[in-house]
Amino acid sequence: MSRPVRFVPIALLVVFLAFVAWRLTVPADTTIRSKLEGKPVPSFALPEALPARATFGSTDLATGKPRIVNFFASWCVPCIAEAPVLRELKAKGVAIDGIAVRDRPEDIAEFLKENGDPYQRIGADAQSNVQMALGSSGVPESFVVDGRGIIRYQHVGPIMPQDLDLILTELEKAK
Amino acid sequence: MRRLFAFLLILAAPAMADSNLPPAQWADRQLPDPKQEAEAKALMEQLRCLVCQGQSIADSDADLAGDMRNMVRTRIAAGQSPAEVRRWLIERYGNWVSYKPPIDPATWPLWAAPLVLLLIGAWIARARFERRKP
Numbered sequence: 001m002s003r004p005v006r007f008v009p010i011a012l013l014v015v016f017l018a019f020v021a022w023r024l025t026v027p028a029d030t031t032i033r034s035k036l037e038g039k040p041v042p043s044f045a046l047p048e049a050l051p052a053r054a055t056f057g058s059t060d061l062a063t064g065k066p067r068i069v070n071f072f073a074s075w076c077v078p079c080i081a082e083a084p085v086l087r088e089l090k091a092k093g094v095a096i097d098g099i100a101v102r103d104r105p106e107d108i109a110e111f112l113k114e115n116g117d118p119y120q121r122i123g124a125d126a127q128s129n130v131q132m133a134l135g136s137s138g139v140p141e142s143f144v145v146d147g148r149g150i151i152r153y154q155h156v157g158p159i160m161p162q163d164l165d166l167i168l169t170e171l172e173k174a175k
Numbered sequence: 176m177r178r179l180f181a182f183l184l185i186l187a188a189p190a191m192a193d194s195n196l197p198p199a200q201w202a203d204r205q206l207p208d209p210k211q212e213a214e215a216k217a218l219m220e221q222l223r224c225l226v227c228q229g230q231s232i233a234d235s236d237a238d239l240a241g242d243m244r245n246m247v248r249t250r251i252a253a254g255q256s257p258a259e260v261r262r263w264l265i266e267r268y269g270n271w272v273s274y275k276p277p278i279d280p281a282t283w284p285l286w287a288a289p290l291v292l293l294l295i296g297a298w299i300a301r302a303r304f305e306r307r308k309p
Contacts, residue, residue: 030228032225032228032268032271033269034267034268035266035267035268035269036266036267073194074195075193075194075195101194102194102195102196102238102242103194103195103196104195104196107195126196126199127199127242127245127246128238128239128242128243128246129242129246131239131242132242132243132246132264132267133267134267135267135268137225137226137239137268138225138226138239
């Protein structure tokens with residue numbers, strides 16, 4: 001065997017170890033993005049989440065103005081962190097519809113009493129069917145839907161204060 | 176002390192990480208029709224849980240995995256084919272959600288790899304056999 005060829009296996013090993021070290025220090029992004037960005041909201045209709053509280057369906061989203069559809073749950077801790085930011089968005093005149101995932105009316109009422117209620121309408125998604133229909137994989141998640149009912153942006157995880165500008169920009173773009 | 180702490184940590188349930196709702200109707204219940212149940216089961220083993228991303232929805236205990244099983248069984252019972260259900264999920268989550276990769280430009284090396292490795296092996300083996308001849 002010629003001399004340089006002899007070093008090929010060790011070189012391969014070094015490349016492999018370098019790859020492993022790189023992936024250990026920079027883990028792959030495990031965020032699941034919906035493939036429906038840029039596509040119309042799939043058709044759905046939600047039962048009401050609270051008695052005497054308006055709910056909504058996919059056809060109610062094309063109102064001519066962009067709005068936010070927010071997946072939340074009373075059992076979701078990051079949703080509490082997100083609540084003040086949603087209230088701020090509401091104060092800025094942003095229309096937000098809530099989808100309560102796998103939740104009970106009494107728990108939702110309690111959650112809204114404690115954390116404020118930024119929602120125009122709230123629907124109940126007891127079996128996560130609408131969550132799956134929109135390509136969402138957890139709570140909280142938010143979708144910016146434009147005036148024609150097209151999904152323009154998906155925000156995975158809570159909207160934190162530092163995300164406010166991003167969300168407002170996406171809403172502006174969706175106009 | 177340290178051991179005790181570790182033991183307690185194992186027992187501790189994550190606070191408020193799960194829904195209070197009971198599992199959906201078809202999350203943990205078999206379909207009455209054995210043929211449909213077999214189809215649903217086979218599909219569930221090939222769909223990735225969106226929460227614990229290394230597990231199939233057949234294996235996962237996550238709430239969302241239960242809802243995904245419920246969705247698969249409901250659709251199969253309503254007469255949809257497993258391929259249709261898989262396509263519906265892929266439209267929303269991408270090929271990633273299915274453990275059965277399609278043959279497309281990104282995955283053909285994966286499918287070709289066994290054949291290529293076999294050919295390389297045959298070539299190496301042939302070189303060895305030839306050397307022994309004289």
